[in-house]
Amino acid sequence: MDRQVNETSVPSNTRPGKSTAKYPAKYSAFSLIKHGLAKSDWPRAWREHDLKKSYDVVIIGAGIHGLATAYYLATNHGITNIAIVDKGYVGGGGSGRNTSIVRSNYLTPEGVRFYNRSVHLYQDLSADLNFNIMFGQMGHLTLAHNDSSLRTMRWRAEVNKLEGIDSEVIGPDDIKQIVPYMDTSTNTRYPIVGALFHPPGGTVRHDAVNWGYARGADVRGCEIHQNTEVLGITTIGDEVTGVTTNRGQISTKIVVNCTAGWASLINAMVGLKMPIVTHPLQAAVTEPVKKFLNTVVVSGSLHVYVSQTDRGELVFGASTDPYASYSMRGSLEFTEELAGHVLELIPSIAKMRVLRQWAGLCDMTPDFSPIMGFTPVKGYVVDVGWGTYGFKAGPVSGEAMAQLIATQRVPDIISTFDFARFAEGRLVGEKGAAAVGH
Numbered sequence: 360m361d362r363q364v365n366e367t368s369v370p371s372n373t374r375p376g377k378s379t380a381k382y383p384a385k386y387s388a389f390s391l392i393k394h395g396l397a398k399s400d401w402p403r404a405w406r407e408h409d410l411k412k413s414y415d416v417v418i419i420g421a422g423i424h425g426l427a428t429a430y431y432l433a434t435n436h437g438i439t440n441i442a443i444v445d446k447g448y449v450g451g452g453g454s455g456r457n458t459s460i461v462r463s464n465y466l467t468p469e470g471v472r473f474y475n476r477s478v479h480l481y482q483d484l485s486a487d488l489n490f491n492i493m494f495g496q497m498g499h500l501t502l503a504h505n506d507s508s509l510r511t512m513r514w515r516a517e518v519n520k521l522e523g524i525d526s527e528v529i530g531p532d533d534i535k536q537i538v539p540y541m542d543t544s545t546n547t548r549y550p551i552v553g554a555l556f557h558p559p560g561g562t563v564r565h566d567a568v569n570w571g572y573a574r575g576a577d578v579r580g581c582e583i584h585q586n587t588e589v590l591g592i593t594t595i596g597d598e599v600t601g602v603t604t605n606r607g608q609i610s611t612k613i614v615v616n617c618t619a620g621w622a623s624l625i626n627a628m629v630g631l632k633m634p635i636v637t638h639p640l641q642a643a644v645t646e647p648v649k650k651f652l653n654t655v656v657v658s659g660s661l662h663v664y665v666s667q668t669d670r671g672e673l674v675f676g677a678s679t680d681p682y683a684s685y686s687m688r689g690s691l692e693f694t695e696e697l698a699g700h701v702l703e704l705i706p707s708i709a710k711m712r713v714l715r716q717w718a719g720l721c722d723m724t725p726d727f728s729p730i731m732g733f734t735p736v737k738g739y740v741v742d743v744g745w746g747t748y749g750f751k752a753g754p755v756s757g758e759a760m761a762q763l764i765a766t767q768r769v770p771d772i773i774s775t776f777d778f779a780r781f782a783e784g785r786l787v788g789e790k791g792a793a794a795v796g797h
């Protein structure tokens with residue numbers, strides 16, 4: 360295995376899955392109507408299996424990263440003897456707990472290129488997966504409330520433009536045109552002085568993406584094993600030989616860590632320690648109202664982001680909780696602070712009621728960038744450390760990890776996210792592009 364060689368990344372106009380999709384008739388539009396009218400049981404979107412003794416690849420984590428990796432391994436490289444194991448259920452971790460924002464307006468050229476590839480994959484994903492992922496590119500506004508954040512927005516806009524991404528800094532009058540309900544006056548505690556406007560940004564329906572990838576991987580022969588907890592990873596010398604689960608032992612030469620929240624615990628099974636600290640991130644959703652917010656709005660200074668779903672609910676998120684924890688409980692402090700900050704931006708929603716709140720786990724790295732690629736343990740590869748960026752990166756990560764596993768070479772598009780960068784002082788500082796200050 361050659362761990363050091365880089366390879367040209369996949370060209371941006373490829374359409375993985377398009378030509379090879381072979382969904383059975385039970386997924387046709389006619390069959391959907393038939394099942395709807397007959398009120399019969401819906402066919403399962405993916406099958407259950409006994410655990411085999413051996414697989415070519417074992418992927419830990421049935422979230423978007425693990426499922427997309429399996430899907431692209433099968434679709435782009437013909438590797439299908441894959442088990443995706445998860446101690447919970449498909450999309451039950453960060454992939455079902457995020458606020459589903461997709462954008463590519465990052466700060467570093469590496470980040471911009473990487474997330475832009477994901478935006479392109481998302482654009483074609485409904486067709487590729489034969490599953491409506493409801494990707495709405497309604498635009499994305501990151502508000503600046505002071506000179507220093509405006510300077511960062513300008514920097515991002517310039518880097519974005521150089522990479523061919525639609526992004527520009529606009530003033531309060533233009534912001535008011537895009538979001539008429541926003542208080543852009545100067546009478547507020549934190550007046551809005553400008554914003555980074557990114558028209559290709561938007562949101563997807565996260566469950567649909569998870570389910571679409573799960574079904575696509577299943578149809579191509581990969582096995583999804585829910586309720587299958589990894590208890591250990593076996594090695595001989597510095598080489599992976601298998602995985603011990605609560606359902607039995609599997610032998611394999613390749614284990615992929617695609618977990619969020621539990622990345623450090625899985626790494627410890629092969630004796631690896633990475634600079635990852637896990638923090639909860641909370642989110643909330645309101646009752647539905649008539650559509651009035653046609654873009655994603657983010658305020659780093661006020662620690663809040665908000666979008667409106669097609670059903671009319673407002674989906675809110677904030678910064679990560681300020682302490683390391685594996686707890687996924689919501690807190691009253693979060694809701695109180697969130698409400699206070701949101702009302703400074705959009706005072707007219709004061710009477711809306713919050714219906715639900717929840718939390719997910721974010722594996723934060725020192726430079727707010729992921730850790731992807733080979734590790735000192737042969738056969739153990741990682742796609743971890745996603746902090747608060749993981750969901751939007753699912754498609755490009757899956758595509759790149761599949762290429763890395765199939766070719767045993769690091770694709771250019773992820774080469775800067777290697778584990779060695781921390782020891783070698785090559786950090787990829789993306790903090791300035793975080794949705795909110797952390």
Ligand code: PYC
Binds near residue numbers: 458462748793
């Ligand atoms: O990176 O856009 C983002 C984001 C939103 C919520 C968490 N991360």
